[in-house]
Amino acid sequence: PGLRVDPVGADGPSADVPLVPGGVIRHKHGYMRRYFFPMEPVPVILTDTNLVKPALSWNLEYLEKNLGDGDFSVFYSKDHKFKYYDQAKYNDKVVPDFTPPMSQATMKFSEFLVKFRQWKHGQPRMYLQHPLNDSVGKAIKDDFLAFNWKWLESVQKEHNWGNLSSNLIYIGMEGNVTPVHYDEQENFFAQVEGFKRCILFPPETFECLYPYPVFHPHDRQSQVDFDKPDFESFPKARHLRGFECVLEPGDVLYIPKYWWHHVESLLGAGHTTSINFWYKSGPLTQVEYPLKPQRKVAMIRNLEKVVTEALGNPFEVGPLFEALALGRYI
Ligand SMILES: CC1(C)c2ccccc2-c2ccc(C[C@@H](CC(=O)O)C(=O)C(=O)O)cc21
Numbered sequence: 001p002g003l004r005v006d007p008v009g010a011d012g013p014s015a016d017v018p019l020v021p022g023g024v025i026r027h028k029h030g031y032m033r034r035y036f037f038p039m040e041p042v043p044v045i046l047t048d049t050n051l052v053k054p055a056l057s058w059n060l061e062y063l064e065k066n067l068g069d070g071d072f073s074v075f076y077s078k079d080h081k082f083k084y085y086d087q088a089k090y091n092d093k094v095v096p097d098f099t100p101p102m103s104q105a106t107m108k109f110s111e112f113l114v115k116f117r118q119w120k121h122g123q124p125r126m127y128l129q130h131p132l133n134d135s136v137g138k139a140i141k142d143d144f145l146a147f148n149w150k151w152l153e154s155v156q157k158e159h160n161w162g163n164l165s166s167n168l169i170y171i172g173m174e175g176n177v178t179p180v181h182y183d184e185q186e187n188f189f190a191q192v193e194g195f196k197r198c199i200l201f202p203p204e205t206f207e208c209l210y211p212y213p214v215f216h217p218h219d220r221q222s223q224v225d226f227d228k229p230d231f232e233s234f235p236k237a238r239h240l241r242g243f244e245c246v247l248e249p250g251d252v253l254y255i256p257k258y259w260w261h262h263v264e265s266l267l268g269a270g271h272t273t274s275i276n277f278w279y280k281s282g283p284l285t286q287v288e289y290p291l292k293p294q295r296k297v298a299m300i301r302n303l304e305k306v307v308t309e310a311l312g313n314p315f316e317v318g319p320l321f322e323a324l325a326l327g328r329y330i
């Protein structure tokens, strides 16, 4: 069975953690959850961008003092996984037995901190997500203005990215996991406090990660549960190979759009604070051959949408693609 890990959080030893199902791996800063697939190091972590240098002083006390008294959205999960779902796509005709895997509450930052600090293992975990907008106090605004925008803008121009779509701050508990998924935007992910393990897979891993149908609330998320893989339903998951890194405060990780990523806050290393910078895609470039895997994923998504709309019933999509392909293309 898994090791019993008794992490010493930032605020001293916390209660015994429940058994970590698959066991843990010791890291210099804490513990990482053990998964079934091999990994090699992420080749590049940006350590000298100074992208969010002013934010390196954003400990929880500073944030409480300066974040302002806006309303903050906090997500709760009964287990360690915060599996994103799109409430708008949730209709019980398409997905009859869908149960939202996490709940959401809004609260003042001070209320969040009280709950965050008195949390004990076994209670629902919390993950705060908030847009860095003008609801924040002046000190935070000044820090934000002192981010290395010059560097960001030079990258944005050089790679013909679209506009910055959002800056969000995330505050998570040690051991929190954001299960593997992809986003359709370029992302500079900046680690501010604590240690986050990021496991990345290139876009062509689509075939081994079996994303939910586009119309499912878990669109863009993988159906493969890294804690309990179902190799009967998802046999190609056996071939998974990931790139992993553990981000430290000040590190920036470029997560290219359509790249799968699993993110976890190390066990036994205290809470984590991160800021991400999402960019819309730039103007559609000339289609070049051979097609990049990202473009194939975008094509698959479009086909799913067109066919589902045309059939008017998501349950007919599989049979139609089967009729199209079996014995003719496969
Ligand atoms: C789990 C959470 C709070 C959440 C709840 C409900 C809806 C959306 C999200 C959401 C989206 C992005 C992140 C940040 C990051 C993962 C990580 O750092 O944990 C990541 O995936 C990225 O930067 O692309 C985290 C979350």
Ligand SMILES: [Zn+2]
Pocket (backbone or CB within 6 Å): 181, 182, 183, 261
């Ligand atoms: Zn993401």
